[in-house]
Amino acid sequence: EAGVTQSPTHLIKTRGQQATLRCSPISGHTSVYWYQQALGLGLQFLLWYDEGEERNRGNFPPRFSGRQFPNYSSELNVNALELEDSALYLCASRFPNEQFFGPGTRLTVL
Amino acid sequence: AQKVTQAQTEISVVEKEDVTLDCVYETRDTTYYLFWYKQPPSGELVFLIRRNSFDEQNEISGRYSWNFQKSTSSFNFTITASQVVDSAVYFCAPNQTSNQAGTALIFGKGTTLSVSS
Numbered sequence: 001e002a003g004v005t006q007s008p009t010h011l012i013k014t015r016g017q018q019a020t021l022r023c024s025p026i027s028g029h030t031s032v033y034w035y036q037q038a039l040g041l042g043l044q045f046l047l048w049y050d051e052g053e054e055r056n057r058g059n060f061p062p063r064f065s066g067r068q069f070p071n072y073s074s075e076l077n078v079n080a081l082e083l084e085d086s087a088l089y090l091c092a093s094r095f096p097n098e099q100f101f102g103p104g105t106r107l108t109v110l
Numbered sequence: 111a112q113k114v115t116q117a118q119t120e121i122s123v124v125e126k127e128d129v130t131l132d133c134v135y136e137t138r139d140t141t142y143y144l145f146w147y148k149q150p151p152s153g154e155l156v157f158l159i160r161r162n163s164f165d166e167q168n169e170i171s172g173r174y175s176w177n178f179q180k181s182t183s184s185f186n187f188t189i190t191a192s193q194v195v196d197s198a199v200y201f202c203a204p205n206q207t208s209n210q211a212g213t214a215l216i217f218g219k220g221t222t223l224s225v226s227s
Binding site: 033088 | 143154155201214215216217219
């Protein structure tokens with residue numbers, strides 16, 4: 001069974017640009033979570049999607065947004081990139097109570 | 111709100127030593143789950159264990175064992191006869207139970223374990 005997949009592996013952007021990160025959950029999992037792991041800040045919850053709806057978000061500004069598609073894959077968009085957005089972005093899918101993580105997308109903002 | 115303290119930032123051991131990673135959590139929930147994840151240098155978080163708050167039986171899985179003490183809000187993780195491949199960052203994380211399913215994991219800062227040969 002394939003695990004959670006994320007693309008791209010690495011992404012380099014400049015300040016002010018927009019970044020789009022993608023995640024495909026494990027087959028049969030309908031919930032997708034996004035986490036940010038920035039240097040010195042640890043792993044922080046960003047967004048949770050379930051059945052196509054945003055269910056909860058962490059303490060992040062509105063320029064962090066996303067969506068979930070009918071096939072349960074998800075996209076994270078970060079607008080107006082700032083230097084401190086440089087981080088590893090991890091996606092997880094959940095069933096029923098465990099969250100299984102993808103390999104992450106490393107976003108570098110120059 | 112939930113909070114996790116992993117007081118050990120870094121631990122270095124030599125292969126075959128036993129090592130215990132401490133985790134203390136705070137929660138107002140009466141029932142909850144506790145998790146441990148491993149993050150090797152590749153970056154992917156690997157699920158290790160899930161424990162219900164109402165099940166205080168200790169668990170052993172191969173070289174791994176977990177000691178859950180609800181009275182002291184601790185959920186410690188022991189690796190017996192450590193190996194170089196155990197080198198990673200280990201995270202402890204609680205979350206709410208399935209009656210409010212979907213809440214995010216609250217991660218501690220993690221403990222970096224380095225095992226040398």
